[in-house]
Amino acid sequence: MTNQQNVVVVDVKPHGGVKPPLSLPVAKSFSPQDLKLLLMKKRFETENAWVLDSMRASSPTRISNPTTTSLPETDVKSSWIVHHPSALNMFEQIVTASKGKQIAMFLDYDGTLSPIVEDPDRAFMPREMRAAVRDVARYFPTAILTGRCRDKVYSFVKLSGLYYAGSHGMDIKGPSKSSKDNNNGKQGVLFQPASEFLPMIDEVYKALVEKTKSISGAKVENNKFCVSVHYRCVDEKSWATIAEQVRSVLNHYPKLKLTQGRKV
Numbered sequence: 001m002t003n004q005q006n007v008v009v010v011d012v013k014p015h016g017g018v019k020p021p022l023s024l025p026v027a028k029s030f031s032p033q034d035l036k037l038l039l040m041k042k043r044f045e046t047e048n049a050w051v052l053d054s055m056r057a058s059s060p061t062r063i064s065n066p067t068t069t070s071l072p073e074t075d076v077k078s079s080w081i082v083h084h085p086s087a088l089n090m091f092e093q094i095v096t097a098s099k100g101k102q103i104a105m106f107l108d109y110d111g112t113l114s115p116i117v118e119d120p121d122r123a124f125m126p127r128e129m130r131a132a133v134r135d136v137a138r139y140f141p142t143a144i145l146t147g148r149c150r151d152k153v154y155s156f157v158k159l160s161g162l163y164y165a166g167s168h169g170m171d172i173k174g175p176s177k178s179s180k181d182n183n184n185g186k187q188g189v190l191f192q193p194a195s196e197f198l199p200m201i202d203e204v205y206k207a208l209v210e211k212t213k214s215i216s217g218a219k220v221e222n223n224k225f226c227v228s229v230h231y232r233c234v235d236e237k238s239w240a241t242i243a244e245q246v247r248s249v250l251n252h253y254p255k256l257k258l259t260q261g262r263k264v
């Protein structure tokens with residue numbers, strides 16, 4: 001007697017019908033180990049289906065390869081705009097609604113103040129945009145909110161009179177009282193509630209670099225209180241693999257949360 005229990009799996013059609021046998025009846029026997037692997041694979045495919053869908057949809061304002069999508073880029077853009085109307089088209093209403101109120105400006109960085117580019121280290125802010133932000137900050141308290149490391153976004157924006165909220169708000173600093181364009185954005189940290197996690201996040205960063213190094217085009221960015229794994233330059237065929245690699249690292253860190261952005 002053996003403790004190996006064989007399981008018979010019949011090949012089933014997607015909508016529930018059993019495939020008619022073509023030559024021999026389709027039947028396979030699996031050891032418990034095989035079955036466990038099969039179930040893990042199935043679970044991975046199910047869990048990753050939504051991840052892959054959202055990975056595909058994660059860059060609404062840009063399509064790197066229009067031939068792989070059924071909608072022309074202009075249609076995708078206009079359908080996105082229907083759900084995200086420009087504030088400029090409602091300027092009068094905004095002005096009316098803000099009468100007697102304190103206005104504050106909250107600005108995203110990537111894709112808002114800078115164009116989306118393939119290399120995150122080269123997402124430079126155009127000079128005209130910097131001048132516009134400087135003007136706005138003269139009139140209203142102005143904050144830049146970003147998933148980036150605060151120092152990194154400061155090195156792009158280079159305006160000292162602003163609030164900077166880096167690492168998705170885990171690292172916030174306001175302008176110092178004697179705010180001039182020479183304080184490097186480094187004084188007076190106001191809010192860093194997750195400092196105790198820094199060693200853990202550094203460990204995760206290293207593990208992700210190691211894990212994804214075989215995937216061409218993958219890039220891991222250390223954003224101090226969070227880590228970004230970029231797949232903008234990764235072949236779509238490898239997206240499931242990179243998603244699984246990230247998940248496998250994060251499984252060891254239940255206190256950390258996995259979220260998605262634009263091709264990150």
Ligand SMILES: O=P(O)(O)OC[C@H]1O[C@H](O[C@H]2O[C@H](CO)[C@@H](O)[C@H](O)[C@H]2O)[C@H](O)[C@@H](O)[C@@H]1O
Pocket residue numbers: 108109110111115116117118119120123145146147148221223228230232261262263264
């Ligand atoms: O601040 P968010 O708008 O939430 O974006 C967070 C990510 O921004 C950066 O990545 C994005 O811009 C890159 C440069 O254009 C682009 O290559 C990437 O595909 C975009 O997701 C930043 O590099 C990431 O670390 C942030 O997570």
